[in-house]
Amino acid sequence: MEKRVVFRSAWLPYALVAPQIAITLIFFFWPAAQAVWYSFQLQDAFGLRSQFVGLQNFFTLFRDPGYLHSFRVTAVFSVLVAVAGIAISLLLAVMADRVVRGAVGYRTLLIWPYAVAPAVAGVLYAFLFAPSIGIVTYALRGMGVHWNWIINGDQAMLLVVMAAVWNQISYNFVFFLAGLQSIPRSLIEAAAIDGAGPMRRFWSVVFPLLSPTTFFLLVVNVVYAFFGTFGIIDATTQGGPGQDTQILVYKVYHDGVKAADLGGSSAQSVILMFIVIALTVVQFRFVERRVQY
Amino acid sequence: MVENRPWLTVLAHAVMILGVVVIAFPVYVTFVASTHDLERIMQVPMPLVPGDRLIENYAQVLSAGTTTGSKAAVGTMLLNSTVMALAIAIGKIAISIISAFAIVYFRFPLRMAFFWMIFVTLMLPVEVRIIPTFKVVSDLGMLNSYLGLSLPLIASATATFLFRQFFLTVPDELAEAARIDGAGPMRFFWDVVLPLSKTSIAALFVIQFIYGWNQYLWPLLITTDESMYTTVIGIKRMIVGSDAANEWNLIMATAILAMLPPALVVLVMQRWFVKGLVETEK
Numbered sequence: 419m420e421k422r423v424v425f426r427s428a429w430l431p432y433a434l435v436a437p438q439i440a441i442t443l444i445f446f447f448w449p450a451a452q453a454v455w456y457s458f459q460l461q462d463a464f465g466l467r468s469q470f471v472g473l474q475n476f477f478t479l480f481r482d483p484g485y486l487h488s489f490r491v492t493a494v495f496s497v498l499v500a501v502a503g504i505a506i507s508l509l510l511a512v513m514a515d516r517v518v519r520g521a522v523g524y525r526t527l528l529i530w531p532y533a534v535a536p537a538v539a540g541v542l543y544a545f546l547f548a549p550s551i552g553i554v555t556y557a558l559r560g561m562g563v564h565w566n567w568i569i570n571g572d573q574a575m576l577l578v579v580m581a582a583v584w585n586q587i588s589y590n591f592v593f594f595l596a597g598l599q600s601i602p603r604s605l606i607e608a609a610a611i612d613g614a615g616p617m618r619r620f621w622s623v624v625f626p627l628l629s630p631t632t633f634f635l636l637v638v639n640v641v642y643a644f645f646g647t648f649g650i651i652d653a654t655t656q657g658g659p660g661q662d663t664q665i666l667v668y669k670v671y672h673d674g675v676k677a678a679d680l681g682g683s684s685a686q687s688v689i690l691m692f693i694v695i696a697l698t699v700v701q702f703r704f705v706e707r708r709v710q711y
Numbered sequence: 712m713v714e715n716r717p718w719l720t721v722l723a724h725a726v727m728i729l730g731v732v733v734i735a736f737p738v739y740v741t742f743v744a745s746t747h748d749l750e751r752i753m754q755v756p757m758p759l760v761p762g763d764r765l766i767e768n769y770a771q772v773l774s775a776g777t778t779t780g781s782k783a784a785v786g787t788m789l790l791n792s793t794v795m796a797l798a799i800a801i802g803k804i805a806i807s808i809i810s811a812f813a814i815v816y817f818r819f820p821l822r823m824a825f826f827w828m829i830f831v832t833l834m835l836p837v838e839v840r841i842i843p844t845f846k847v848v849s850d851l852g853m854l855n856s857y858l859g860l861s862l863p864l865i866a867s868a869t870a871t872f873l874f875r876q877f878f879l880t881v882p883d884e885l886a887e888a889a890r891i892d893g894a895g896p897m898r899f900f901w902d903v904v905l906p907l908s909k910t911s912i913a914a915l916f917v918i919q920f921i922y923g924w925n926q927y928l929w930p931l932l933i934t935t936d937e938s939m940y941t942t943v944i945g946i947k948r949m950i951v952g953s954d955a956a957n958e959w960n961l962i963m964a965t966a967i968l969a970m971l972p973p974a975l976v977v978l979v980m981q982r983w984f985v986k987g988l989v990e991t992e993k
Contacts, residue, residue, distance in 0.1 A: 421815055421816060421879070421883060421886070422883050423883045423886040423887050423890065424816055424817055424818050424886075425816050425817055425886075425890075425895075425896035425899070426817075427817065427896060430813070430817070430896060430897070431813040431814075431817035431819045431822070432813075432819070434809040434810060434812060434813035434817075435809075435810040435813045435814065435825050437805075437806040437809070437810070438806040438807065438809075438810040438829060438866075438871065439810070439825055439828060439829075441806065441862065441863075441865055441866040442828055442829060442832055442866045443828075444847065445844060445847065445848075445862065445863040445866045446831075446832050446835070446840075446866050447828075448843075448847055449840045449843035449844040449846070449847055450835070450840050450843070452843035452846065452847075453840050453842070453843045456842075456843070506730075509726065509730075510726070510727065510730045513722075513723040513724075513726045513727050513730075514723075514727060516719065516720065516723040517720070517723050517724060517727065520724075520727075524727045524731065525981075525985075526978065526981060527731045527734075527735070528730065528731060528734060529977060529978075529981065529984070529985075530974045530977055530978060531734060532921070532977060533921055533925075533970065533973035533974040533976065533977040534738075534925075534970050534973075534974070535924070535925035535926075535927060535943045535969065535970075535973075536925065536927065537925075537927040537943050537946070537947060538925075538943060538946060538966050538969050538970060539737075541946055541947075541950070541962065541966055542737045542738070542740075542741055542966060543737065545740070545741070545744070545959060545962075545963065546737055546740060550755070551752070551753055551755055551757065551959070553740060553756050553757055553759070556755050556756040557756075584734065584737065587734065589988065592985055592988055592989065593988075593989065596985070596989050616716070616719060645836045645838045645839065646836075648838055648927065648928050649925075649927035649928070649943070652927070652928075652931075652947070653946075653947060653950075667838050667839070670838070670839070670841065670842075671838075671841060671928065674841065674842040675841075675842065675932070680842065683842060684842065684843070687839050687840055687841075687842070687843075690839045691835060691839055691840070694835050694836070694839060695835075
């Protein structure tokens with residue numbers, strides 16, 4: 419879509435886009451290009467000299483069991499976060515939509531976790547589930563569950579998943595509630611007249627109509643699990659125990675900042691950039707489809 | 712409501728109340744922990760009703776941080792977070808609205824090239840290109856400064872896209888009328904476009920303020936000086952060791968202080984927040 423009426427000026431439009439383009443070039447294109455450049459370099463142990471090694475950093479990465487492990491951890495983590503987050507918020511949104519009075523009230527009570535920083539959410543969960551003093555740990559012990567995420571990898575994963583889902587529920591909820599409220603009442607009424615009960619109406623009418631929203635949220639939640647959860651991981655498990663919660667973005671940080679392996683970390687950045695671009699393409703193709711829908 | 716099924720309505724309320732309680736529980740425990748002294752918190756189980764140390768704990772962290780972990784005052788951190796969040800929100804809105812205006816209301820060489828350059832930045836988070844960006848900022852001498860905290864995060868395409876979408880819906884007759892009346896492009900921008908964009912600006916402000924306030928990795932890397940810590944980083948610096956070594960009552964007081972401003976922004980501006988969320992992500 420283009421405007422019919424436009425203004426004319428030889429310099430003004432350039433002056434108007436200049437700030438954004440300057441910031442994009444300095445803080446986006448230049449660092450991204452450097453990441454690509456470093457990913458072809460191998461530095462010596464002291465960071466004094468580097469030499470061009472082509473794709474060697476990438477080959478090293480894909481032969482590194484630690485990196486492949488990090489891929490698996492990220493896959494498990496993002497599937498758990500996306501599925502649990504979407505299921506819980508869909509349930510809450512359907513219930514809120516059913517309540518004629520008070521839907522907005524419940525929305526108010528559910529949207530504020532969006533405002534909590536992931537790192538703070540991580541600290542809250544680390545405190546609730548602290549192995550020695552946590553109140554939930556105490557309750558679990560009463561039920562016979564021995565909880566210690568510092569040494570148990572599965573429990574550590576469960577902890578970061580819970581914190582991430584908690585942090586993301588409000589976002590999903592807002593979208594599902596908006597999606598539900600835009601479904602025409604007449605469709606639901608027609609199904610009811612045909613004798614469909616509430617469960618049947620949900621699975622045969624409401625859920626298919628919500629599928630664009632669900633798919634959109636699936637992509638957003640996967641992106642969130644990939645990148646948005648850095649603060650949660652760093653505030654709780656820091657990738658541990660061992661490397662059981664070391665997701666890809668945490669490994670970029672760990673290898674680049676803590677282990678000072680510039681080449682390897684940059685190669686990981688480049689791979690992550692490709693993943694982001696792929697996810698963006700998926701999302702945009704879907705948006706185009708939805709317009710026709 | 713399609714039909715009257717009282718038990719379903721009861722179930723709906725029950726599920727919602729359960730959901731609200733489960734979601735609020737971590738924050739309630741945090742608040743309770745922030746009102747006790749350390750000894751009470753270290754008891755297992757810790758108390759579940761608020762204690763009497765609220766004022767002492769908050770006064771302590773606001774002026775002097777913790778005693779075993781970071782001693783940086785949380786008051787300064789709240790100021791830093793506010794400056795950073797406002798700079799990011801206002802900066803993003805300002806540079807995006809003018810670039811979207813140029814792209815929609817002018818025809819000029821390289822227009823589409825600029826458009827695609829901005830488009831590419833759409834989803835790439837700072838976490839991915841963290842080390843090279845750090846080098847750039849360090850080369851520019853912007854470590855430990857408000858500029859270094861906010862400028863790199865201002866580069867984002869979402870706001871530009873929202874404004875572009877919105878400008879495309881503004882009737883052409885308005886621009887035509889302005890031109891006939893002899894108004895130049897900037898006059899048209901100030902007197903017509905900006906007032907029309909108020910709602911979009913408010914919506915974006917909420918989203919971007921929260922985004923800026925909650926930043927973690929970026930400030931963690933570039934603030935080495937205590938006086939430049941943001942609140943979220945401050946909490947992290949207070950956690951020094953295993954469970955028992957931390958002053959959890961003070962850490963939890965800081966957590967409450969870190970949550971309060973963005974939560975208030977969301978609740979007070981709920982209408983714009985929901986609109987902004989649903990629209991920026993289209």
